[in-house]
Amino acid sequence: MNFTLLKSDKNTSARTGILQTDHGTIETPIFMPVGTHGAVKTLSPQELETAGAQIILGNTYHLYLRPGHTLIKDAGGLHGFANWENPILTDSGGFQVFSLATLNKITDDGVEFRSHLNGSKHFFTPDVSMDIQRHLGSDIIMAFDECPPSDADFQTIETAVKRTAKWIKQCWDYLKSTPPIHSWEQTLFPIVQGGVVPELRKRSAEEVVPFAECGIAIGGLAVGEEKNAMFDTIALMDNILPKDHPRYLMGVGTPADLVESVMNGVDMFDCVMPTRNARNGQLFTSTGKLNIRNGKYKDDFSIVDENCSCMLCQNHTRAYLRHLLNVNEIYGLRLASLHNVTYYLNLMKEMRTRINDGSFSPWAKRYLDNYKK
Numbered sequence: 001m002n003f004t005l006l007k008s009d010k011n012t013s014a015r016t017g018i019l020q021t022d023h024g025t026i027e028t029p030i031f032m033p034v035g036t037h038g039a040v041k042t043l044s045p046q047e048l049e050t051a052g053a054q055i056i057l058g059n060t061y062h063l064y065l066r067p068g069h070t071l072i073k074d075a076g077g078l079h080g081f082a083n084w085e086n087p088i089l090t091d092s093g094g095f096q097v098f099s100l101a102t103l104n105k106i107t108d109d110g111v112e113f114r115s116h117l118n119g120s121k122h123f124f125t126p127d128v129s130m131d132i133q134r135h136l137g138s139d140i141i142m143a144f145d146e147c148p149p150s151d152a153d154f155q156t157i158e159t160a161v162k163r164t165a166k167w168i169k170q171c172w173d174y175l176k177s178t179p180p181i182h183s184w185e186q187t188l189f190p191i192v193q194g195g196v197v198p199e200l201r202k203r204s205a206e207e208v209v210p211f212a213e214c215g216i217a218i219g220g221l222a223v224g225e226e227k228n229a230m231f232d233t234i235a236l237m238d239n240i241l242p243k244d245h246p247r248y249l250m251g252v253g254t255p256a257d258l259v260e261s262v263m264n265g266v267d268m269f270d271c272v273m274p275t276r277n278a279r280n281g282q283l284f285t286s287t288g289k290l291n292i293r294n295g296k297y298k299d300d301f302s303i304v305d306e307n308c309s310c311m312l313c314q315n316h317t318r319a320y321l322r323h324l325l326n327v328n329e330i331y332g333l334r335l336a337s338l339h340n341v342t343y344y345l346n347l348m349k350e351m352r353t354r355i356n357d358g359s360f361s362p363w364a365k366r367y368l369d370n371y372k373k
Contacts, residue, residue, distance in 0.1 A: 013265035077137025
């Protein structure tokens with residue numbers, strides 16, 4: 001995999017680039033829709049491509065439990081199983097093990113946990129996570145790390161930093177000492193931990209960056225910490241992470257979060273917010289957020305967003321979408337989800353255009369001012 005920087009903004013750390021994988025080219029900065037179980041909820045691969053998706057995510061923890069990584073390998077990897085021919089990134093399963101599984105027990109060797117589905121016992125180690133992701137066939141493999149909660153004490157965060165450093169070495173060794181399963185290249189992204197403690201963030205970066213071949217992730221944010229602390233940490237990462245690697249900020253966030261993070265040198269994002277909020281009736285538009293379930297939209301026959309070209313905005317009214325969601329019609333969930341995903345992907349495209357033509361800084365200021373209003 002290869003990353004090429006194209007253009008940098010003069011007044012911020014925003015930049016555009018090209019990330020080349022065996023399954024295609026990714027233009028950065030980019031948002032990656034989340035396909036937890038091998039699909040972005042309610043949306044087809046063709047709809048995602050039309051919306052501008054260049055890469056999607058798969059969830060190692062969930063796909064390991066159902067339908068199983070060996071079955072997916074037999075289908076030609078996640079690309080073949082889901083009929084998605086473009087790049088795929090899979091997480092390590094670590095975050096879900098800590099947040100979803102019950103009765104988990106963390107040691108330096110790995111994590112013992114019980115499935116949230118049926119209580120069955122499992123044990124994830126760095127080697128196990130790498131083996132599962134090898135079978136899944138993702139283009140980008142995330143390192144197995146420990147992500148402590150935002151309100152954890154210094155000692156807990158420090159322990160997580162130490163474990164994350166130990167485990168990235170094991171991930172690296174496993175991938176280098178075992179043969180690939182699929183015919184395409186898979187690239188490991190190390191993850192920097194450390195909460196919002198500058199000292200620990202710097203230490204974690206020093207320990208894991210040597211294992212970055214083409215890309216590095218910023219983990220452990222958007223887990224409940226104050227926004228100012230999150231952005232201070234992202235700015236710190238901008239100063240200490242190598243400039244020639246794509247930076248992936250995990251699990252972030254709102255449209256404004258994306259703009260501010262791009263200003264601080266982040267290249268890749270993922271978040272469930274577009275689809276999750278859509279299912280709850282909240283839409284992102286060029287004029288602000290819109291809660292379509294509100295009664296005032298009952299007889300509103302205007303379109304959701306005049307500046308959007310998605311299937312919803314080209315064909316249906318606010319009143320119609322409100323009706324569909326209020327009667328739990330699946331078509332309504334699809335339309336709302338497609339709209340929000342399209343909004344996020346168009347936002348990233350707009351940022352790439354603005355960075356390339358030199359107008360990013362004033363545009364970003366206007367966008368953030370309007371978003372706050």
